[in-house]
Amino acid sequence: MQKIVAFTRDRSPAGRRGDSAMPPATGVRYGSDTPQERAEQVSVSIVVPTCGRPDLLNRCLGALTMQRFDPTRYEIIVVDDRPSVATRDIVIDWAKHAARRGPTVTYIASPGPHGPAAARNHGWRAARGQIIAFTDDDTVARTDWLEKGVEAFAHPDVEAVWGRIVMPLHRTPTDYELDAKGLERAEFVTANCFCRKSTLEKIGGFDERFRFAWREDADLYFNLLDIHARIEHVPAAVIVHPIRPARWGVSLSQQKKVIFDALLFKKHPDLYRRKIRARPNWNYYLIVLALAAAIGFGVAGLTVPAVAAAAAWLALTARFCAARLRHTVHTPSHVLEMIVTSALIPPVSVFWRMVGMLKFRTPLI
Numbered sequence: 001m002q003k004i005v006a007f008t009r010d011r012s013p014a015g016r017r018g019d020s021a022m023p024p025a026t027g028v029r030y031g032s033d034t035p036q037e038r039a040e041q042v043s044v045s046i047v048v049p050t051c052g053r054p055d056l057l058n059r060c061l062g063a064l065t066m067q068r069f070d071p072t073r074y075e076i077i078v079v080d081d082r083p084s085v086a087t088r089d090i091v092i093d094w095a096k097h098a099a100r101r102g103p104t105v106t107y108i109a110s111p112g113p114h115g116p117a118a119a120r121n122h123g124w125r126a127a128r129g130q131i132i133a134f135t136d137d138d139t140v141a142r143t144d145w146l147e148k149g150v151e152a153f154a155h156p157d158v159e160a161v162w163g164r165i166v167m168p169l170h171r172t173p174t175d176y177e178l179d180a181k182g183l184e185r186a187e188f189v190t191a192n193c194f195c196r197k198s199t200l201e202k203i204g205g206f207d208e209r210f211r212f213a214w215r216e217d218a219d220l221y222f223n224l225l226d227i228h229a230r231i232e233h234v235p236a237a238v239i240v241h242p243i244r245p246a247r248w249g250v251s252l253s254q255q256k257k258v259i260f261d262a263l264l265f266k267k268h269p270d271l272y273r274r275k276i277r278a279r280p281n282w283n284y285y286l287i288v289l290a291l292a293a294a295i296g297f298g299v300a301g302l303t304v305p306a307v308a309a310a311a312a313w314l315a316l317t318a319r320f321c322a323a324r325l326r327h328t329v330h331t332p333s334h335v336l337e338m339i340v341t342s343a344l345i346p347p348v349s350v351f352w353r354m355v356g357m358l359k360f361r362t363p364l365i
Contacts, residue, residue, distance in 0.1 A: 042104065043130060044074040044150055045197075047123030049116045050137040051081040054090045056244075057137040061094045064135075065102045067146040074146060075104035077127060078137075079119040083109035117206035117216040120190065124200055132200060136191045140240040149194045149237035159199040159229040163192040163237030172329045175338060176246045183241065187275070188221040188231070192239040195220075199229060207267075214257035215264045218276065222268040248333070251341050255349045258365075262356030265365050272365075280364040284353075287316045287346040317343055 046064055050057045057078065064076050076094075080087045088107050095105035108126060110119050116136075124132045131153055133146060145163065152161045167181045183189060203223045210216035224231055265272045273279075290313035297306035321342035325335065353365055 041072045042075050042128040044069075044133060044146065045124070045127030045129035045131070046074065046076045046133045046135065046146070047079065047120055047127065048076065048135055048137055049079050049081055049119035049123065050087060051113060051116075051119075052084065052087070053137055054084070054086040057087060058090050058094075060135070060137050060139055060141075061090070061105070063139075063141045063143075065094055065098045065105070066143055067103075067141065068143045069146045069150070071098070071101060071103045075106060075128060077106045077108060077123045079108045079110050079123040081110045081112040081114065081116065081119040083112075114208060115211040115216075116190070116213050117210045118208040120216075121205045121208065124195075124197060124205060127197060130197050131194055132197050133194045134190045134192075135239055136241070138242070138244060139191050140242065142238045142240065145192075145237050145239060148234055149192075152232045152234050153194070153196070155230075157230045158232050159196050160188075160224050160231045161194040161234050161237070162188040162231070163194075163233075163239060164235040165189060165192055166238055166240045167243055168240065169243065173327075174246075174334055175324045175328050176250055177243050178328055179251075180243045187233075188217060188224075190217040190220070191241055192237065193217070194237075195224075199224070203227060207263075209263060210260050212257050212260060215260045219264055219267060222264075222271045222275075225271060226268070248337055249341055252344055252348055255345060256352050258349060258352045259356035259359065261365050262353070262360045262362045266360045266362045277365070281349070281353075283316070283320065284346040284349050285364075287313060287320065288350045290316060291347065317346070320346070 048057070048060060048064070061076065061078070067074070078087075078091045080091075088109070091105060091107040095107075098105055106126070108122055110122050112118060120134060131150060133149060135141060149161050149163055152158050165184050165186070167184050169177060169181060173181065183191070203220075205220075206216050207219050210219060221231075261272075261276070264276070290309050294306050294309035294313055297303075297309055321338050324338050324342060328334065328338075357363070357365065
């Protein structure tokens, strides 16, 4: 006999769905009357952190439950970093849908929000599989993704695998879309990677100080490199990562993420310089220095130096703006966005860089 059970914190059956704004359950897991036997079959656990995006999660789970992989051998664990009834209900619906011939689907309500690093730790620590596959809630896995990724672990020395990210664009991109598409060229991102559970235990999983979806995967990768883990790249393991629409001026709010560049640099200075940024972003510092000089000289009544500094700031900012527009769409709205944000990004970015450097006590990044 098969069943769906929603567990509360005291492990009693949960109440009716939708009775409260927050889900009463910390775990929702499909199972059989012999869960121990089923647990012994599971060899792979897919961990998906999510935070307030039930529609995207619904699409993601649709692809994950349709993997060309023995459904008794894998499970899906969704960790909700901002627990909600809507997200829990999506997971329960997919658990019911998969109950007859699909994989186990589990919902975990994280005591968050603490960020995707913490959510992924909750997920892999609750996993029954010895191989952990990570992806994001806004991705769509190809039907052979899991099969291709797990094949690499046939060699007992392989400890981690990273696949290929595809981010389709069907028109001239905006600056945001072009920047996002750069993820296709990144090494070892958590939207598409696999790791032995024993290896995650060895390195302590993700560093939960990375509170944003930024650099936590690079930190995990660098930790694996530090222990000389054997890592394989498997381009045949494909995740499609559609680029989500973004609001006007989104690049400004993204600058806060650079705080965690400082943490990554502090932990792995050599690898950071080799794989992330070979030298500090002098362009931003020069733009901010020119702006500060123009203001300072102006306040002091030194007209000629103030004009010279202002001209330098304008020239550097114009060059920065032109570089962002070079391969992007030239609609009036986008051009205006590039002009405004190109003037604001350097001082905003330098501010958050300074915050990160002070917080984590690092030199210039």
